[in-house]
Amino acid sequence: MAAPAAAAAPRQDGPALDGSGECTFPMKKQIEGTPWPLQRVLLDELWQDTKGKGVRVAVIDTGVDDVNQQLRDAVDAKAGKDYLKPDKKNPGFGDEKRGKTDGTVDDVGHGTKVAGIIAARPRKGTGFVGIAPEATIIPIRQNDEKNSGKSDTMALAIDHAVAKRADVINISQDTTQALKADSPMGLAIARAIKAGVVVVASAGNDGMDGKLKNTYPAAFPGVLAVASSDRNNERAAFSQSGTFVGVAAPGVDIVSTVPGGGQCVDNGTSFSAPYVAGVAALLRAKYPEWTVAQIVTRIQQTAVRSVNGRDNHVGWGVVDPVRALADTPGTPPSSPTPDPGPPKPPAPEPARLALSETPQERSERLATYALGIGVVLVAVVAGTATVIRDTHRRRGAR
Missing domain, CATH: 1.20.5 (Single alpha-helices involved in coiled-coils or other helix-helix interfaces)
Structure with a gap:
C-alpha cells in the first residue's frame, strides 16, 4: 500500500513583521491600528444582521491557542482534537499546555492566526477583530512545522469536525500530490459537503513560477479554493494559480492573533482562506437554510471582478464581505455566472430617405x-x- 500523501506544512511567505522584524509569541504589545483588509469593510453594515453567533468553524491546522485574550471565549476546547503525537522535548506553548490533546496546543502559531482572522473577539487597544467575531472555533491539530500531517489524518480531522457539528471547515494546508476523489481525503471532503458543511481551503503559495497546477484539498469538487490578493486587488505573487481557484482574499501583510497574546503580521494564502471562511460563517448564520453550493456561489457572485467571469489567478474575483451579506431577493443560484457585459448601444433608427x-x-x-x-x-x-x-x-x- 502506498504511503499516505503528506499534507504540505503551513507556509509563510516572506518575513512576518511586527515592526521589529520578528514575529515571536506571545507579543507584549498589540497592534493598535485597523488592518488594511478591515479598513475596506464597513463593519457596522457587515454585522447589521449577525456576527456569526451559533456558527461553528473547524480550524484544521497546527492547533489553536485559547490563551490569547481575543480567542479565549471563541474556542470550544471540548470539541477539539489533536492528531499528532506529543513532543516530549517541546510539549507545547506554556506549562499549562502540557499533555493536552484537545487541539489547543500550537507550537507554530499558524493555526492561531487562522482562527483569529475568522473569529477573534474585539479587544481594547487593537483595531484587529475577526470577520465573524461571535462564531465558535473547533480547534483540530493535524500538522506542525515538521510536516507531520498526512492526507489520511486530514481525512480523520474532517470527519471529526463534521461529528462535532461544524458548519464551516477551514483548511490552510495543501499538497501538490494528485489525490483522487476516492482517496480518504477526497471521500471525507465529499461527506462533509453532503452533511451541509462549507469547506474552504487555501490555494497554496507556490505560484511564483506562474504555472497552473492543482493543489489539494482545494481542488476537490465542492471546495471553495481561495487565492491571495494584494492591496491592489491583484494576485499576490506567491499565490498559486489554477483552474480550481474560486475566489481571492487579502493575503499580504495580514494581522492576526498569536499564541499567548497579542498579534503579528504574516503573508500567504493560509490567511486568505480564513477571511473567506469568516464570510461563510456569517452567511450560514444569516441564511441557515441555504445549501453549501448556494453559500459558495454567493461569495463568488458578489466578489469584485477583475474580468467578466473567472480567471485562473483570482477566480471569480476578490471577496467582498458586505456585498455577500447584502439582502438578496429570491432563491440564490447554485453556481456562479459571468456578469452581464457592458450595455449595448441602442439600435440605430432607420435612416429616412429623402x-x-x-x-x-x-x-x-x-x-x-x-x-x-x-x-x-x-x-x-x-x-x-x-x-x-x-x-x-x-x-x-x-
Whole structure:
C-alpha cells in the first residue's frame, strides 16, 4: 500500500513583521491600528444582521491557542482534537499546555492566526477583530512545522469536525500530490459537503513560477479554493494559480492573533482562506437554510471582478464581505455566472430617405438652367450676327 500523501506544512511567505522584524509569541504589545483588509469593510453594515453567533468553524491546522485574550471565549476546547503525537522535548506553548490533546496546543502559531482572522473577539487597544467575531472555533491539530500531517489524518480531522457539528471547515494546508476523489481525503471532503458543511481551503503559495497546477484539498469538487490578493486587488505573487481557484482574499501583510497574546503580521494564502471562511460563517448564520453550493456561489457572485467571469489567478474575483451579506431577493443560484457585459448601444433608427431636392430647390435649379441656356443662346445669336456681318463686308469689298 502506498504511503499516505503528506499534507504540505503551513507556509509563510516572506518575513512576518511586527515592526521589529520578528514575529515571536506571545507579543507584549498589540497592534493598535485597523488592518488594511478591515479598513475596506464597513463593519457596522457587515454585522447589521449577525456576527456569526451559533456558527461553528473547524480550524484544521497546527492547533489553536485559547490563551490569547481575543480567542479565549471563541474556542470550544471540548470539541477539539489533536492528531499528532506529543513532543516530549517541546510539549507545547506554556506549562499549562502540557499533555493536552484537545487541539489547543500550537507550537507554530499558524493555526492561531487562522482562527483569529475568522473569529477573534474585539479587544481594547487593537483595531484587529475577526470577520465573524461571535462564531465558535473547533480547534483540530493535524500538522506542525515538521510536516507531520498526512492526507489520511486530514481525512480523520474532517470527519471529526463534521461529528462535532461544524458548519464551516477551514483548511490552510495543501499538497501538490494528485489525490483522487476516492482517496480518504477526497471521500471525507465529499461527506462533509453532503452533511451541509462549507469547506474552504487555501490555494497554496507556490505560484511564483506562474504555472497552473492543482493543489489539494482545494481542488476537490465542492471546495471553495481561495487565492491571495494584494492591496491592489491583484494576485499576490506567491499565490498559486489554477483552474480550481474560486475566489481571492487579502493575503499580504495580514494581522492576526498569536499564541499567548497579542498579534503579528504574516503573508500567504493560509490567511486568505480564513477571511473567506469568516464570510461563510456569517452567511450560514444569516441564511441557515441555504445549501453549501448556494453559500459558495454567493461569495463568488458578489466578489469584485477583475474580468467578466473567472480567471485562473483570482477566480471569480476578490471577496467582498458586505456585498455577500447584502439582502438578496429570491432563491440564490447554485453556481456562479459571468456578469452581464457592458450595455449595448441602442439600435440605430432607420435612416429616412429623402428626395435629392425639395420642390423649391428643383424650381431654383430649373430657373438656373433656364438662365444659363438663355445666356448661351444670346451668345450664340450674337456670334452668328457677327459672322453674317463680317461675311457681307468681305463680299462688298470685292
